[in-house]
Amino acid sequence: MTGGAGAGAGMGQRDRMFKVLVVGDATVGKTSLVQRYANDSFNRHYKSTVGVDFALKVVQWSESETVRLQLWDIAGQERFTSMTRLYYREASACVIMFDVTNISTFSNSQKWKQDLDSKLLLPDGNPVPCLLLANKCDLSPWAVTREEVDRFSKENGFSGWVETSVKENKNINESMRVLIEKMMSSSTGDGSSSTAGSGDYINLKETSPPGWACC
Numbered sequence: 661m662t663g664g665a666g667a668g669a670g671m672g673q674r675d676r677m678f679k680v681l682v683v684g685d686a687t688v689g690k691t692s693l694v695q696r697y698a699n700d701s702f703n704r705h706y707k708s709t710v711g712v713d714f715a716l717k718v719v720q721w722s723e724s725e726t727v728r729l730q731l732w733d734i735a736g737q738e739r740f741t742s743m744t745r746l747y748y749r750e751a752s753a754c755v756i757m758f759d760v761t762n763i764s765t766f767s768n769s770q771k772w773k774q775d776l777d778s779k780l781l782l783p784d785g786n787p788v789p790c791l792l793l794a795n796k797c798d799l800s801p802w803a804v805t806r807e808e809v810d811r812f813s814k815e816n817g818f819s820g821w822v823e824t825s826v827k828e829n830k831n832i833n834e835s836m837r838v839l840i841e842k843m844m845s846s847s848t849g850d851g852s853s854s855t856a857g858s859g860d861y862i863n864l865k866e867t868s869p870p871g872w873a874c875c
Contacts, residue, residue: 676721677728678843679750683772684757685765686736689795692826693757694733697836702827712738712747719840727840748780752843754790755835756818761796763803766812773816782846789842791835791862792821798828806861814859822862834864 682690691713695701698715713733721727732751738744756772758765769792777787792813813821819842822835 672724674725675728676725676844676847677730678752678840678847679730679732680839680843681732681734681748681751681754681776682757683734683738683754683776684736685759685762685768685772688736688757688759688762688765689826690733690736690757693755693793693795693824693832694731696826696829697832698731700829702829717836719837721840721844727844729836729840744775745779748776751780751788752782752847753788753839754780755793755839756790757793757795757824759796760794760802760804760823761799766804766809770812770816773818777817784846786846787817789819789839789846790817791839792816792818793824793835794821795824795826797823797830798825810859810861813861816859818859820858820860820862822864831864835862838862838864 682694684690692702694713694715695703698717712735715731715733717729717731719727719729732747734744734747738747754776756769756776758769760766773790776790780788782788792809794809809821820838822831822838824831824835826832
């Protein structure tokens with residue numbers, strides 16, 4: 661879902677809108693991620709999301725392009741209801757999160773991905789770009805190895821995976837930037853081959869473009 665030129669945009673400015681889903685089991689850090697990314701805030705004691713919550717993030721992508729992300733924080737129990745089809749509608753990308761110290765949240769990521777793929781495709785018929793976030797990477801011990809996450813990401817059609825810590829603000833902006841890149845390329849029709857992705861671990865240090873900034 662992309663928007664046209666935004667009101668008040670300067671000459672040649674493009675204002676684009678994307679809907680991004682944030683899904684995964686309860687307590688993996690979805691609300692914390694959204695609040696950290698959208699508002700740069702963190703709270704240990706967020707109440708569990710009921711249904712769906714929303715936030716808006718505006719990113720100055722380049723001198724001529726502004727990207728507005730509509731973040732949909734979907735409750736962890738929603739996979740068991742028929743409501744996800746409604747929530748997923750017209751989304752351009754997805755983040756699926758799990759807690760690295762909780763093995764069940766990792767295995768359930770496959771069910772979230774299957775639910776997503778069965779209900780949402782891009783206009784060209786491809787799956788939407790979807791990142792797997794291994795959250796709470798500051799904690800130990802991990803209940804799953806990095807090799808297992810890598811294999812899981814590839815086998816289940818993720819665009820790639822990233823270690824994140826919302827608490828320590830590790831790789832939050834960077835991983836979302838990767839997702840924006842994938843949405844931008846797929847929406848212009850020049851990145852269809854990269855949309856599904858290889859599932860590889862994403863080395864964020866190698867993907868930082870010069871001069872990138874967000875606001």
